[in-house]
Amino acid sequence: MGRAFNFSAGPAVMPEAVLQQAALEMLDWHGSGMSVMEMSHRGKEFIGIYEQTESDLRELLAVPSHFKILFMQGGGLAENAIVPLNLSQGGAMDFVITGSWSQKSLKEAEKYGQARVAATSQTDGFTSMPSPATWKIGADSRYVHICSNETIHGVEFHELPDLQALGCDAPLVVDFSSHVASRPVDWSRVGLAFGGAQKNLGPAGLTLVIVREDLIGHALPHCPSAFDYKLVADNQSMYNTPPTYSIYMAGLVFQWLKQRGGIAAMEQRNIAKAQFLYDFLDNSSLYVNHVAKDCRSRMNVPFFLRDESRNEAFLDGAKTANLLQLKGHKSVGGMRASIYNAMPLEGVQALVAYMREFEKTQA
Numbered sequence: 603m604g605r606a607f608n609f610s611a612g613p614a615v616m617p618e619a620v621l622q623q624a625a626l627e628m629l630d631w632h633g634s635g636m637s638v639m640e641m642s643h644r645g646k647e648f649i650g651i652y653e654q655t656e657s658d659l660r661e662l663l664a665v666p667s668h669f670k671i672l673f674m675q676g677g678g679l680a681e682n683a684i685v686p687l688n689l690s691q692g693g694a695m696d697f698v699i700t701g702s703w704s705q706k707s708l709k710e711a712e713k714y715g716q717a718r719v720a721a722t723s724q725t726d727g728f729t730s731m732p733s734p735a736t737w738k739i740g741a742d743s744r745y746v747h748i749c750s751n752e753t754i755h756g757v758e759f760h761e762l763p764d765l766q767a768l769g770c771d772a773p774l775v776v777d778f779s780s781h782v783a784s785r786p787v788d789w790s791r792v793g794l795a796f797g798g799a800q801k802n803l804g805p806a807g808l809t810l811v812i813v814r815e816d817l818i819g820h821a822l823p824h825c826p827s828a829f830d831y832k833l834v835a836d837n838q839s840m841y842n843t844p845p846t847y848s849i850y851m852a853g854l855v856f857q858w859l860k861q862r863g864g865i866a867a868m869e870q871r872n873i874a875k876a877q878f879l880y881d882f883l884d885n886s887s888l889y890v891n892h893v894a895k896d897c898r899s900r901m902n903v904p905f906f907l908r909d910e911s912r913n914e915a916f917l918d919g920a921k922t923a924n925l926l927q928l929k930g931h932k933s934v935g936g937m938r939a940s941i942y943n944a945m946p947l948e949g950v951q952a953l954v955a956y957m958r959e960f961e962k963t964q965a
């Protein structure tokens with residue numbers, strides 16, 4: 603059947619050119635006589651891959667020099683514990699609840715200190731974004747947590763909040779798992795950002811943490827050593843064995859992004875793809891997206907059939923048309939199209955063409 607258009611929320615579509623390059627290099631990386639996954643993480647071959655990957659990422663995301671880039675493991679969910687272990691100092695933390703992922707972060711942080719809700723959009727089913735001016739942030743806050751793209755509810759911050767303008771000195775912690783590298787980041791507003799790689803950067807197994815230097819070195823005494831940002835940073839992410847193959851694959855993705863014009867160029871493509879799909883949804887009498895227009899995600903587009911009894915038929919037909927993994931998250935239902943960096947415009951066009959045909963058969 604060949605390669606399909608894959609709309610999975612994660613692990614998700616990879617750039618085909620990257621998969622091909624990895625296949626070519628699988629048995630013998632650059633004449634080393636080894637696959638990357640067989641290399642010592644302390645050998646010069648892998649150190650070279652690591653350093654190139656780090657510097658490409660720093661360049662792509664324009665990460666300032668007073669931020670450390672850490673390559674960790676455990677995924678976004680582990681960071682929900684690792685961040686409070688490193689940043690809370692046992693004090694209070696404030697959370698903005700905009701969907702399932704920020705809810706999970708709050709629940710986990712409750713184990714490590716006083717975790718409070720600064721704002722929530724739960725009452726409207728997470729279809730809007732609470733305006734930063736309404737957030738209740740305590741003066742004693744150790745940090746303020748947001749999820750800048752809610753993968754399940756399809757809600758995205760199109761601008762990071764400026765906490766200082768709100769009179770708050772606490773650092774902003776951002777879970778950017780599902781839209782990292784889809785748009786530039788305003789680092790002047792960020793204390794720490796983390797994300798699992800498997801949405802937009804590469805295969806599962808790698809977790810990216812980008813953290814301001816002054817926030818490192820304050821871990822609670824019971825923080826596991828492998829999760830202490832200071833130990834990880836002081837050892838160039840090699841305090842313990844890092845996810846070497848996932849780092850290599852992310853490195854290939856970073857080179858692919860650079861060849862495609864970098865993050866600003868990707869953002870323009872992502873805007874075009876998302877707009878194409880939302881415009882179609884908004885003009886359809888069969889499909890509907892419920893998220894407020896000013897906070898719709900460019901990466902994850904949940905939508906519903908107004909006649910939900912047609913869901914199975916829709917998904918069966920999509921599969922026949924080589925359009926895969928469109929079923930919505932079980933907590934929300936309906937459908938979801940994840941259209942990350944590696945999803946070409948042609949994939950979104952093919953999806954819309956299929957949806958249009960399916961709609962006609964429902965008349």
Ligand SMILES: *Cc1c(COP(=O)(O)O)cnc(C)c1O
Pocket residue numbers: 612676677678679680703749751752753777778779780798801
């Ligand atoms: C997928 C996801 C996570 C969880 O990542 P894991 O790697 O499964 O731990 C956390 N936050 C967001 C926003 C996600 O999309």
